[in-house]
Amino acid sequence: MSQRNLEALDVGAIREAFPILQREFNGEQLVYLDNAATTQTPDPVIDAMSDYYREYNANVHRGIHHLSQEASIAYEEAHDRVAEFIGANGGREEIVFTKNTTEAENLVAYAWGLNELGPGDEIVLTEMEHHASLVTWQQIGKRTGAEVKYIRIDDDGRLDMDHAADLITDDTAMVSAVHVSNTLGTVNPVSDLVDIAHDHDALAFIDGAQAVPNRPVDVEAIDADFYAFSGHKMAGPTGIGALYGKKAILEAMQPYLYGGDMITKVTYEESTWNDLPWKFEAGTPQIAEAVGLVAAIDYLEDIGMDRIEAHEQELARYAYDQLDAEPDVEIYGPEPGPDRGGLVGFNLEGVHAHDLASIMNDHAVAIRAGDHCTQPLHDKLGVAASARASFYVYNTKAEIDDLVAAIDNARQLFA
Ligand SMILES: Cc1ncc(COP(=O)(O)O)c(C=O)c1O
Structure with a gap:
């Protein structure tokens, strides 16, 4: 540079x-x-959140009054802004707000992993995974019988991509890799990893917690099936993160959390699910935090x-x-x-x-x-x-x- x-x-x-x-x-x-x-929080983010609480605090998707409409629009449009920021051309339907990166990992592990994985399947991680991914997939492996394998790192702290090419096979169902290591600082060649995963019809989850805050990220250029990050590591508030998922994959997945707002029709016997991304956002969401996250994105993009x-x-x-x-x-x-x-x-x-x-x-x-x-x-x-x-x-x-x-x-x- x-x-x-x-x-x-x-x-x-x-x-x-x-x-x-x-x-x-x-x-x-x-x-x-x-x-x-x-990361620390700049004034524009603090101001945006305080404006929200002072001027249009209300629950979303529930009220027909002015405040609820304003809050709902801000909350929904926050998804569009995040989508644009990370190059998700599918827009809001591909962006699920979560508490943080960890919850995004768990969402995919529970909603996709528990349903799709079984004995004979393999989950490939890297030796430099954060516990957010490592512990989560380890537990899903134990519950489903899928085997967890790790791509080696070399003496310089880089991924051994020859090992990756050997380890990822037709038995691999999921490759989950950190984009930038929070311990080694390594920026991994994630699009190469995604390519290898796709060559074997496996899905790829990229943990962008240390990448989205400090570099341009384009999830479509990487071709990740899932990509996650946290607001509090990018000048935004705590309590909000985002999961990007390709629309067709998210559509095929079952919800992770059940309750209000994620349904379309409920009877005493059955329920049907709301559209994306609300299907994955049960209960009252992080409205002020979504407003703060947008302000953080605006702030960073301005720089x-x-x-x-x-x-x-x-x-x-x-x-x-x-x-x-x-x-x-x-x-x-x-x-x-x-x-x-x-x-x-x-x-x-x-x-x-x-x-x-x-x-x-x-x-x-x-x-x-x-x-x-x-x-x-x-x-x-x-x-x-x-x-x-x-x-x-x-x-x-x-x-x-x-x-x-x-x-x-x-x-x-x-x-
Ligand atoms: C690479 C990486 N992944 C995941 C996480 C988890 O982020 P959070 O605690 O916001 O869920 C972190 C946090 O340090 C991280 O550095």
């Missing part, structure tokens, strides 16, 4: 929209580097997803180079480049990641420490935990310098 792109992004102005970044702890200004866990990607890659490269220069720091995942996203997982020799995060916290530097919901991957890496610095549109190189200084503090404390 070019330097020109990075310079074009006015981080100073962007930061002004995020009042939380002004917080100080013990006299030091917050350095927020835990964006892969959740430009390609520029956000360039900015993150530049920060990741800078952080990688700084940390790589420290002989006692081990970094996980590929070297900086187009197939590495905006996060760096690492360990400081002789210091547990939790201690490191705690010392950083003393200096108001917020990072994540632990297994990042990838325990099997950490087992494979031979570590119980790692530290992770993850970047977003408002982060600066100066903040990465603060990170490195805090590592130095930890080193001295533990020397």
